Amino acid sequence: MTELNAITHKGTTLETAPTLYIEGSGIRFAYRRLGPSNGTPLILLQHFSGNIDAWDPAVVNALAVDRPVIAFDNAGVGRSTGQTPDNIAAMARDAVTFIGLLGFSKVDLLGYSLGGCVAQQMAAEHGPLVRKVILVGTAPQGGEEHLLAVLKEAFSQTETPDPRLPLFFTRSADGQAAGKAFLNRVYARKEDRDTDSGSAVTDPQAKALITWCATPDTEHTILRAITQPALVVSGSDDTMLPADNAYAMFRAMSNAQLLLYPDSGHGALFQHHAFFVSHVRTFLDA
Structure with missing residues (x-):
């Protein structure tokens, strides 16, 4: 904790x-730490292939106004060392290790896409550690996914400036x-940017997500x-x-709320960042 206390993050x-x-x-x-030193930390768990700089500053900075927010690279991702696991359970264990190294005994989780699968595993297995959990654009074990097909379609659109345009956003104006x-927001940082992910990260991450969704869990364990x-x-x-996953998770969990944003795709939290x-x-403060 010495390193954390020596730096003013607010x-x-x-x-x-x-x-x-x-x-x-x-x-x-x-990792990067933002916000005040007091309060329950909000740990951000990133999407497939994403690193710290793939988070939207409009979301992260606004959330950090009144709470500690920590964005990090899990094992093997970005500038973190180690090997990227090919399964969700190991990713969750590495995230718990990271949280333990920072000395936190209670955290909130915001898991996006692949990170949402990791957040589910952590919340289920480490109840005393996790206070509240936010699951965005993700799927339950045994849920529906179209990862490879959507990636293939997005990368085939060579006229787009960034594959995240077709991946995360609808085709409407x-x-x-x-x-x-x-x-524009995610590229605002010009210096000390995080390291982009290659196949050593994306191959095991794709396997982890596809296996998670291909593993039946009819009892929603x-x-x-x-x-x-x-x-x-x-x-x-x-x-x-797809959003059907969100409804299935909402129904299976005992204490869940559900939000669906209109005319939005996988990046709904970025498109509707102010509402999000x-x-x-409101959810975290309740």
Whole structure:
């Protein structure tokens, strides 16, 4: 905790915060910490192929106004060392290791896409550690996914400036405008940017997500083990992990709320970032 206490994080942003490192269990984790020093930390669990700089500053900075927020690279991702696991359970164990190294005994989780699967595993297995959980654009074990098909379609659109435009945003004028604004925000940081992921990260991550969804869980064992308050969020037109997943999670968990955003895809939290931040704050503060 010495490293954390030596640095003032309030007033920093995702674009300006220094990249910090902490090491344990053979892994050197890269992370950025924003917001005040007091309060329950909100740990961000990132999507397939994403790193710290793939988070939207409009979301992260606004959430960090009144709570500690920590974005990090899990094992093997970005500037973190170690090997990226090919299964959700191991990713969850590495995330718990990271949280333990920071000395936290109680955290909130915001898991997006692949990170939402990891968050489910953590909340189910580590009840005393997790206070509340936010699951965005994700799927339960045994849920529906179209990862490879959607990726193939997105990368075939060579005229687009960034594959995240078709991956995360609808084709409507509003969706595309929101996507371009999102890209401007995520590229605002010019120095000390995180390291992009290659196949050593994306191959095992794809296997982990596909296996998670291909593994039947008709009894919803993991979801029913999540007794913490949960906020489930999805875009109405998510082609990668469809909104039916969100409704299934909402129904299976004992203490969940459900939000569906209109005319939005996998990046609904970025397209409707002001609404999303407001809803998350209300949920976490309740």
